[in-house]
Amino acid sequence: MRNRSTVHEVLIAVFQVRSFGAGRAPELAVLLWQRAKDPEKGTWSLPGGVLEDDEDLSTSAHRQLAVKVDVREVAHLEQLSIFSDPHRVPGARRIASNFLGLVPFYADPTLPPDTAWHPVASLPEASFDHGTVVSHARNRLIAKLSYTNIGFALAPVEFAMSTLREIYSAALGYHVDATNLQRVLGRRKVIETTGRTSPSGKAGGRPPALYRFAESSLRVTDEFAALRPPNQTLPD
Template identity: 55%
Template structure:
């Protein structure tokens, strides 16, 4: 199946930061006074399911502040750039990431002391890459399990392993993804074009952080009209048995399918 390109969704909720929508306009900032002199950067939390784990793309800083620490990719907003335009440029130029199937604005952080070199606003984005793509990334860039802090390099100060407030931003992105898996079809951006329900349940398990039964997930997603059978099947594996049906998401752009749904952990978890 041919990919439909990047899905860019405006921010619809915030997880600890100030909400700023991006409609392609210039960045929102203070109107006057000292706050208007603040720098503005864009950051990306890029997630992918890798070897059964939700991983985040980080790069190691080569100079102060936080030299040797892991950080989210991003950089300063250009004077003539919109927010979405800037983050796509930063990802392409700095970590060679162009295979996003979903990109949405996450939050804007403006704590006065978040950057040691002066007042800096940070607008963060959440990006997703399907599990069947293996991006070629620079040597100073790595995938880290999102649920675990990265191990600091020998040259990094202790603590933290992550620079600035980037660990908190990753936490916000994880919460956003878990929420959207409940009430939208955003799973399309984590999965390949075609998949078995066993595979899809593993992707959901990695992103949600708890077990997801394939039979229950199939029932829920079919009822919501998110997925459909392709008519094809694959061998079920070493144990034999019936071939496993292949499914696909009916749409590969973000859709709200059940506004009040929550995919909760199984009882006892």
Template identity: 45%
Template sequence: MAKYRHEVLAVVLRAADGEQARLKVLVRRREHEPFAGELALPSGPVEVDESMEDAVTRHLASQLGLAGLAHREQLETYSDPERDPFERTIATAYLGLVPSDAELSLVSEAVWVDVTDLPEMAFDHHLVIESALKRLRGKFSYTNIAFALAPAEFTMASLRGIYEAALGHEVDVTNLLRVLQRRGQIERVGTLAGSGARGGRPPSTWKFTSNEYQVTDPFAALGPGRRTTV
């Protein structure tokens, strides 16, 4: 019976905190052929005595020094016989999210790359990243998955920046607040000291009501130009 190498891939995304957040993906530069010198997603084989989830955790820690994720889910499996020119390799990809305020101690080889300006990637990793972005953007519509990218506390302006970075379009902050409050996703914490960036009253601070992934509105759709969406 034929046996094939089975590896896991991780698309780890993070949005820099602030009103002009940019969504970035964590990659590393390959040292060996095939594709030596090119950027690639963290990846590695699944050992006979571990689950795929354990393999993802192990490779992220050993290759990049990343110890934890706020959210992780399986994306899909890639089985094109030509995807790895070195040997027949089947890959199962995972989406991972890191909060903007997480304190990270990554290895020097780790690189954060803007998803809107991806360089040439090794293997089929650009397709994997595109799939992860599509999944993330879809889930912003009907779940609370934004909690995994947001800091513990935030202003609505900074949260809007994260939404815009993830969704790829402008978001009305008033509509965003209304929708998230209606869904019970966020709650007010307090008020920042001092006035806002444009003067006036100090902005309120908020937090997500849960740091566990939840489907909050299965029939919603987020998109530009819709009155009932963000």
């Protein structure tokens, strides 16, 4: 059997809940850059690149985000899994370590011209197996929203429950009830009140209370929990 050199690369699926136009509900988006050269010129890739000899995986992921897409701060970054199909890319074999990165709602990092946010529900033509990597990372995010406090990395520092409902609904892919969400996250001590309210809108009315996440680092809140689609009650 012919020997092939093996390259270890890092790929980062960076997600953010974003609004893509007036009147449109926020959607979960992923950061992609468009390839200008072959192989697969014109397709869209996840930020990433080759692991250098003098760096660990996390350091490489941060470097790739800064170099490839000029994103230097993410609210959460963690390694998820390995993609090792011998034929996942042409040429020398590449094993990819996949990372999940999260950017808070309303944050608007400046991006290079070849880089853009894309709704996960309607991805453009993805390079190599990057569409599969995005899907895998999104599924892991959905699971983590059930049993951890990872929502802190998608939410602004302070928020009304209606905003948090939009964030969870976009990330999960189905409508979430704000009252039920508040009850569940409150009982798990994931969120807390700030004692402040948001300014009233043009329509007036009672200003909504503002909340925040109790912690800004990942914590398992209920390892057996699972957020459920509509018509099913969220577990306490």
